[in-house]
Amino acid sequence: MKIIVIKFGGTSVGNLNRIKKVANIIISYIKRKYKVIVISSAMSGVTNELLLKIEKIAKEFPDAEKDVILSTGEQVASALIAGKLNELGYISRSWLSWQIPILTEGKYNSSRITNIYKNKILSYLKKGGTPIIAGFQGVNSDNRLTTLERGGSDASAIMCAKFFKAKECIIYTDVEGVFTTDPRLIKSAKKIKKISYEEMLEMASLGSKVMQPASIQDARLNRIDVKVKSSFKKKSGTLITKKKKIFNNNVIRGISFTKNDAKFTLVGIKDRPGVAAAIFKPLYENSVNVDMVVQNISGIGRETDLTFTIKIDDLYKTEKLVKKNKSIKFKKLIIDKNVSKVSIIGVGMITTPGVTYKMFQALAQKKINIEVISTSEIKISVLVNKKNLKKSVETLHKEFKLDSL
Ligand code: ADP
Numbered sequence: 001m002k003i004i005v006i007k008f009g010g011t012s013v014g015n016l017n018r019i020k021k022v023a024n025i026i027i028s029y030i031k032r033k034y035k036v037i038v039i040s041s042a043m044s045g046v047t048n049e050l051l052l053k054i055e056k057i058a059k060e061f062p063d064a065e066k067d068v069i070l071s072t073g074e075q076v077a078s079a080l081i082a083g084k085l086n087e088l089g090y091i092s093r094s095w096l097s098w099q100i101p102i103l104t105e106g107k108y109n110s111s112r113i114t115n116i117y118k119n120k121i122l123s124y125l126k127k128g129g130t131p132i133i134a135g136f137q138g139v140n141s142d143n144r145l146t147t148l149e150r151g152g153s154d155a156s157a158i159m160c161a162k163f164f165k166a167k168e169c170i171i172y173t174d175v176e177g178v179f180t181t182d183p184r185l186i187k188s189a190k191k192i193k194k195i196s197y198e199e200m201l202e203m204a205s206l207g208s209k210v211m212q213p214a215s216i217q218d219a220r221l222n223r224i225d226v227k228v229k230s231s232f233k234k235k236s237g238t239l240i241t242k243k244k245k246i247f248n249n250n251v252i253r254g255i256s257f258t259k260n261d262a263k264f265t266l267v268g269i270k271d272r273p274g275v276a277a278a279i280f281k282p283l284y285e286n287s288v289n290v291d292m293v294v295q296n297i298s299g300i301g302r303e304t305d306l307t308f309t310i311k312i313d314d315l316y317k318t319e320k321l322v323k324k325n326k327s328i329k330f331k332k333l334i335i336d337k338n339v340s341k342v343s344i345i346g347v348g349m350i351t352t353p354g355v356t357y358k359m360f361q362a363l364a365q366k367k368i369n370i371e372v373i374s375t376s377e378i379k380i381s382v383l384v385n386k387k388n389l390k391k392s393v394e395t396l397h398k399e400f401k402l403d404s405l
């Protein structure tokens with residue numbers, strides 16, 4: 001069987017007209033003798049609306065119940081697609097995770113797929129049916145519904161490609177592929193033809209929401225080639241694949257950014273060995289993810305300042321935890337919500353000296369102040385004031401010659 005997995009994102013199924021277009025894309029594969037497995041996201045905005053309802057009805061809402069609600073968006077979209085295909089004369093039905101089943105492990109709201117039972121879907125394909133699988137959801141060992149992290153239909157598609165040994169896995173979205181940076185912010189962004197799992201994972205984790213980070217981990221682990229394409233325009237997309245298959249001279253492949261960070265500065269902390277651990281322990285215990293950290297040098301026993309960033313969603317929780325932390329003493333707490341993290345990414349960085357200097361110099365020339373820095377082998381991130389976000393990305397996009405690819 002020539003199986004192909006195709007996934008449609010929120011905007012691609014965003015209204016009834018779009019769903020008709022999606023049905024035509026699916027039919028074009030059926031006509032080319034593919035056995036098509038379709039994964040659908042919820043219609044755009046639906047998951048956010050459901051989250052709002054949850055937040056409004058109760059402050060402490062059980063995570064398991066949250067997932068029952070959040071998974072409904074995909075149920076609606078997959079049935080709409082199946083219904084349209086039926087009308088057009090094709091055998092099709094929706095499949096919810098528990099009907100297959102798609103098994104998951106881990107916490108509610110951020111589960112990971114561990115197994116997909118094949119028999120029912122394979123026999124349905126053999127009968128000529130086109131299954132429309134609700135993405136983003138699974139079922140756990142307690143027989144309860146779970147959801148993957150936000151954007152998780154990407155992971156549903158990649159794991160289906162793995163378990164059904166698909167020839168191809170195509171992610172249909174609202175842009176033509178993966179670009180050097182978000183094409184909605186920077187008009188000169190260029191489409192990348194091929195990108196390695198490593199670079200894509202870094203870009204996705206650092207804010208390029210075109211692919212869900214966990215899904216790229218799944219693709220890399222299972223060596224699944226992933227194509228990202230537009231469901232709006234018939235154009236070649238981006239292939240996400242092994243490093244070995246890519247020939248590229250550019251040191252920097254892409255620039256990612258976030259808009260949902262917050263910066264905490266603890267001014268005048270009484271410095272002593274273990275003080276940083278004392279600050280971060282309660283944050284860790286309460287699942288607050290600390291991202292960038294910088295601490296001023298001080299003589300032992302003197303005062304120092306410590307700055308760190310977290311996701312804005314964790315702001316109130318973090319503020320409460322820091323203020324009630326009895327094991328630390330500080331003079332002032334400053335919270336800044338107007339920050340953005342801008343990151344340059346590229347495996348070529350490992351062997352190319354001077355990238356850090358070039359980045360800092362380019363930003364300095366535009367009088368953009370860098371507030372915090374963090375680096376890894378294949379990325380450099382800086383924290384800037386949100387008002388400088390676009391200027392920073394534009395400057396770096398030019399500096400690293402991504403404009404002229
Ligand atoms: P879907 O609903 O199809 O899953 P998403 O909204 O999750 O789509 O992802 C697509 C969006 O990702 C695009 O509309 C684009 O604004 C954004 N994006 C951010 N960074 C990039 C990038 N480097 N390349 C392409 N798109 C990007």
Ligand code: ASP
Nearest residue numbers: 041047136150151152153
């Ligand atoms: N509907 C889910 C979300 O908005 C999953 C997805 O779109 O991939 O996060």
Ligand code: MG
Nearest residue numbers: 009151209210
């Ligand atoms: Mg998405």
